[in-house]
Amino acid sequence: MRTWEDYKNYVKSISEKDKDNMEIIEQVAKILSCYISKREELGLSQRDIANLIGVKQSSIARMESFKVKPQIDTVLKVLKPLGLTLAVVSERHS
Numbered sequence: 597m598r599t600w601e602d603y604k605n606y607v608k609s610i611s612e613k614d615k616d617n618m619e620i621i622e623q624v625a626k627i628l629s630c631y632i633s634k635r636e637e638l639g640l641s642q643r644d645i646a647n648l649i650g651v652k653q654s655s656i657a658r659m660e661s662f663k664v665k666p667q668i669d670t671v672l673k674v675l676k677p678l679g680l681t682l683a684v685v686s687e688r689h690s
Contacts, residue, residue: 604618628662635678643656659674
């Protein structure tokens with residue numbers, strides 16, 4: 597395997613469960629990447645977001661570094677001060 601894409605495809609080919617897990621990881625990564633980009637664009641620190649939503653900065657750091665898988669309510673809380681929201685779309689349109 598030469599690239600991350602090769603590795604992801606390999607993992608997805610092992611089993612349906614591994615494929616589903618990798619797809620969930622990819623979706624969470626997309627959400628967090630968008631969130632981090634917007635936070636940085638607005639010049640906000642992790643501490644700023646933490647203060648805005650009433651959590652510890654370390655909680656934001658763990659979420660951003662993928663050390664924890666954030667709960668949906670936490671994701672919604674961190675998106676709100678950035679003017680972002682989640683949208684649910686049919687897989688056929690993603």
